[in-house]
Amino acid sequence: MQHDDVIWDLIGNKSFCSYKVKTKTQQFCRNEYNITGLCNRSSCPLANSQYATVREEKGLCYLYMKVIERAAFPARMWEKVKLDRNYAKALEQIDENLIYWPRFIRHKCKQRLTKITQYLIRIRKLTLKRQRKLVPLSRKVERREKRREEKALIAAQLENAIEKELLDRLKQGTYGDIYNFPIHAFDKAMEKQEEDTESEEEEEEDEEESGTREFVAEDEFEESDLSDFEDMNNLKGSSDEEEDDEEVSSEEEETEEELEEEKTKAKSKGKAPLKGPIRKKRAYVEIEYEQETEPAQKSKAT
Amino acid sequence: MDVTTSESVSKKKGKTKKLKQKIKTDEAPVQEMEQAEIEVTENKSESGACFPPTFSVSEIKNKQRRHAMFLKLKEEKRKAPPKEVPKTIENQRIYDETTVNPEDEEVAFDEGTDEFSAYFNRLTNPKVLITTSDRPRGRTVRFCEQLATMIPHAHVYYRRGLALKRVIPQCISRGFTYLMVINEDRKVPNGLVLCHLPDGPTAHFKVSSVRLRKEMKRRGKDPTEHVPEVILNNFTTRLGHSIGRMFAALFPHDPQFVGRQVATFHNQRDFIFFRFHRYIFKNEKKVGIQELGPRFTLKLRSLQKGTFDSKFGEYEWVHKRHEMDSSRRKFHL
Numbered sequence: 001m002q003h004d005d006v007i008w009d010l011i012g013n014k015s016f017c018s019y020k021v022k023t024k025t026q027q028f029c030r031n032e033y034n035i036t037g038l039c040n041r042s043s044c045p046l047a048n049s050q051y052a053t054v055r056e057e058k059g060l061c062y063l064y065m066k067v068i069e070r071a072a073f074p075a076r077m078w079e080k081v082k083l084d085r086n087y088a089k090a091l092e093q094i095d096e097n098l099i100y101w102p103r104f105i106r107h108k109c110k111q112r113l114t115k116i117t118q119y120l121i122r123i124r125k126l127t128l129k130r131q132r133k134l135v136p137l138s139r140k141v142e143r144r145e146k147r148r149e150e151k152a153l154i155a156a157q158l159e160n161a162i163e164k165e166l167l168d169r170l171k172q173g174t175y176g177d178i179y180n181f182p183i184h185a186f187d188k189a190m191e192k193q194e195e196d197t198e199s200e201e202e203e204e205e206d207e208e209e210s211g212t213r214e215f216v217a218e219d220e221f222e223e224s225d226l227s228d229f230e231d232m233n234n235l236k237g238s239s240d241e242e243e244d245d246e247e248v249s250s251e252e253e254e255t256e257e258e259l260e261e262e263k264t265k266a267k268s269k270g271k272a273p274l275k276g277p278i279r280k281k282r283a284y285v286e287i288e289y290e291q292e293t294e295p296a297q298k299s300k301a302t
Numbered sequence: 303m304d305v306t307t308s309e310s311v312s313k314k315k316g317k318t319k320k321l322k323q324k325i326k327t328d329e330a331p332v333q334e335m336e337q338a339e340i341e342v343t344e345n346k347s348e349s350g351a352c353f354p355p356t357f358s359v360s361e362i363k364n365k366q367r368r369h370a371m372f373l374k375l376k377e378e379k380r381k382a383p384p385k386e387v388p389k390t391i392e393n394q395r396i397y398d399e400t401t402v403n404p405e406d407e408e409v410a411f412d413e414g415t416d417e418f419s420a421y422f423n424r425l426t427n428p429k430v431l432i433t434t435s436d437r438p439r440g441r442t443v444r445f446c447e448q449l450a451t452m453i454p455h456a457h458v459y460y461r462r463g464l465a466l467k468r469v470i471p472q473c474i475s476r477g478f479t480y481l482m483v484i485n486e487d488r489k490v491p492n493g494l495v496l497c498h499l500p501d502g503p504t505a506h507f508k509v510s511s512v513r514l515r516k517e518m519k520r521r522g523k524d525p526t527e528h529v530p531e532v533i534l535n536n537f538t539t540r541l542g543h544s545i546g547r548m549f550a551a552l553f554p555h556d557p558q559f560v561g562r563q564v565a566t567f568h569n570q571r572d573f574i575f576f577r578f579h580r581y582i583f584k585n586e587k588k589v590g591i592q593e594l595g596p597r598f599t600l601k602l603r604s605l606q607k608g609t610f611d612s613k614f615g616e617y618e619w620v621h622k623r624h625e626m627d628s629s630r631r632k633f634h635l
Contacts, residue, residue, distance in 0.1 A: 130465050132436075141623065149510060149573050149599055155391065156570035158577060159591060165533050166564065166581055166589045175559055179583050 008047035012039070017046075033064060033078070035108045042104055052098055052105050054083070054112045061090060061116055063097055063109065087117050391571065396632045400540040409540065413547070417502040421479070421551040428552055430456040430480040431473055436463050439489035441514070446484060448515055448596045452565065452578055454529050454554055466495075466610050474499050480552060481610075484509070494600060496548060497610050503618070504610045505548060507574075507600040514596050522580050522592040528561020529554050530578070536569040541619055542635040545574075545602060563594070572633045574600040602635065 011017035020039050021028040027039035035053045036043045045051050049068040054061055063081040070077050081097055083090040091110055098106045170179065359375060362368040387393070402409050413419070420426050430453050432446050438461070450456040466483065473481055478499055485493030491512055497504040515521060532553050537546035549567045566577045578595030606615040619634070626634065 129463070141627075144627075145601070146510070148571065149601075152571040152573045153575065153599075156568055156575060158566070158568055158575060161535055161568060162533060162564065162566050162577070162579060162581075162591055163589050165535070165566075166583075166591075167587070170583060170586060170589075178559055179586070 004047050004049055008041055008044060011046060012041060012044065019046075033066075035105070035112060043108075050101070050105075052101065052109055054094070054109050054116065056116045056120070059120055060085070061113060063094060065097065083113070087113075090117075391631060394631050396629065398539050398632075398634070401538050402540055402543050409543070413543070416544070416547075417498055417500070418547045418551050420500075422547075424555060426479055428455060428480060428554055429478045430482060430552060431478045432456055432458045432482045432484070433461050433469075434483065434491075435485045436461055438484075438486050441489055441512075442484060442486040442491045444514055445491050445512060445596060449482070449484075452525055452530070452595050453552055454527070470497070470499070470609050491598075493603075495610060498548065498551070499609065501609055503544065503548065504606045504608070504615070505545060506603045506606070508603055510599050510601070512596065512598045515594070518593055518595075518597070520592070522594045525563055525578065525580075525594050526561055528558040528563060529556065530561065530563035530565045531557040531559070533564055533566040533568070535566070537567075537635060539635060541602075541605065542569060544605070545635060564591075569635050572601060572635050574602070574635070576600065 011020070017029075017039070019029050019031040019034075021030055028037060029039040029044060031045050032055070033045040033051070033053050034043055035045075035051075041047065045053070045066070049066070049071055051066045053064045055064060056062070061083040063083055065079045065081070066077055067079075070079075081093070083093050090113055094106065094109050094113065098109065169175065359368065359371045362371060413422075421428065432450055432453075434442050434446060438446075446458045450458045466481075470481065481495075481497040481499055483495040483497075484491045485495065487493075491509050494507040494509050495504065496507065515524070530553065532550055534546045534550060537543055546567070546569075553565065562581055564579050564581055566575075566579065568575045568577070575597070576599070577593060577597050579591040579593050581589050581591045583589050602619075603621050604617055605619040606612075606617050608615055626632070
């Protein structure tokens with residue numbers, strides 16, 4: 001005799017069943033031949049000698065049946081019947097195979113078959129549609145990328161780059177006549193021209209000075225002395241002396257100019273710190289002349 | 303007498319010469335005296351020439367010249383060592399052999415005949431279709447809308463589960479030049495597929511740090527309908543060039559300078575930063591920019607020839623993590 005009750009008594013209630021999964025509200029059975037998936041007296045394949053299930057392999061449904069007569073032969077215990085692909089025909093096949101079987105098992109088998117066919121249909125539909133491919137992200141890589149992006153952002157200095165590019169485009173003239181800024185560019189061009197002319201003048205002055213001869217008076221000579229000699233020298237003398245004075249004064253001016261220009265140029269080149277302390281050490285008399293070499297062209301332009 | 307004079311001479315000389323001098327004094331003081339005199343006379347005559355090595359500046363008898371030599375030496379000391387240039391990743395970047403030379407004829411020829419030549423020869427006007435992956439969430443939808451306001455002639459269409467391969471022929475028939483698909487993951491846009499339509503290349507980017515308009519600080523008003531200018535920075539290699547042209551072809555040719563809007567694609571270390579600004583020139587040395595519009599960063603994942611076909615497409619460039627990410631100094635764009 002198959003002692004189903006004893007088996008159920010043990011595995012169902014008192015003792016341990018390895019297929020049983022307990023949750024708060026329910027008990028499930030993990031046995032692959034279980035028809036409902038719950039742990040019940042009527043659904044347990046171990047505790048029922050006459051039992052049937054519907055299972056699916058590779059898209060095909062099979063009916064498995066177990067009877068008492070084969071209980072002693074575990075290798076042949078389950079009888080496997082292939083069911084038809086057509087749902088209605090499969091139902092009929094179940095009916096015909098499980099004729100005279102308990103209502104519960106027949107009903108549950110049909111229910112299970114229905115569910116299986118439904119999910120097989122769904123699978124076929126989904127494979128036709130576009131499938132979402134899930135790509136696994138590596139956390140380490142993501143972190144690394146994020147950090148590199150932050151650093152690249154800092155290195156990019158976007159605002160400066162954009163401003164620089166826009167200013168370059170303005171200078172190149174891609175904006176045409178929309179913006180009225182070219183005044184400063186004009187001034188810059190004029191300044192450049194002045195520098196060129198000044199350097200030319202300097203060169204000319206040098207050349208002149210090396211060649212020309214002048215008659216210079218002694219140190220104590222003053223202009224007031226001229227008045228004494230006016231009558232004696234008349235026009236020629238006075239004119240000569242005036243010319244001499246002018247030349248002397250202009251020479252001084254020019255030399256002062258050069259010095260100042262050199263100073264300013266040196267300052268612009270950044271050599272002032274070198275010459276500054278050395279100059280302070282010497283006894284040095286600086287004579288400053290106010291020059292009008294700065295262009296009045298700025299005022300003209302405005 | 304001779305010994306003392308030679309010793310005084312050696313004292314005057316520099317520290318480095320001391321050893322030599324001492325040896326010399328031991329050997330032939332008289333000869334050294336004569337030699338020193340000769341050297342001095344020689345130096346008097348030549349003021350700027352090279353000196354024999356056993357000579358120091360302090361030996362020049364002429365005060366003017368000695369002073370000049372001292373100044374020179376001081377200057378040299380100040381100048382050296384030269385200022386060191388700090389090493390940056392951009393400085394240390396491994397030279398990429400596909401870097402484009404501006405005068406390269408082959409590149410110019412390629413660019414004259416590639417898929418974008420139609421755009422650059424002003425034969426076509428860009429028209430962009432923006433869509434998303436299935437079932438977009440709010441953030442992605444808003445992002446798409448904002449993109450559409452920035453890019454002129456852009457239209458947003460809801461995806462509704464359509465397959466891209468079916469969408470593309472329809473787009474071509476309706477005259478679109480670009481298809482932009484924004485992929486979404488967990489309610490946040492994370493990918494961008496940019497497909498140039500009449501069988502153009504398809505680029506797939508990873509999108510990160512998306513900031514929508516209302517999240518921007520100190521932003522300006524909404525962008526107007528004027529066509530913006532485009533700035534493309536740092537696209538140096540061949541690959542970078544082709545990507546740069548892809549971006550350029552998104553926008554119409556003639557920007558409307560009245561609108562004073564500029565869209566920037568700045569490549570730095572293979573990350574492409576996108577910004578949208580409004581600029582104003584205060585004077586010709588200063589410009590003020592105000593950020594409107596969304597911002598995001600892109601990283602190129604793959605570039606495929608032909609329209610979107612992930613299975614059978616021919617890939618020009620694919621980012622292979624283990625090969626390409628191993629060096630911190632090597633960049634591809």
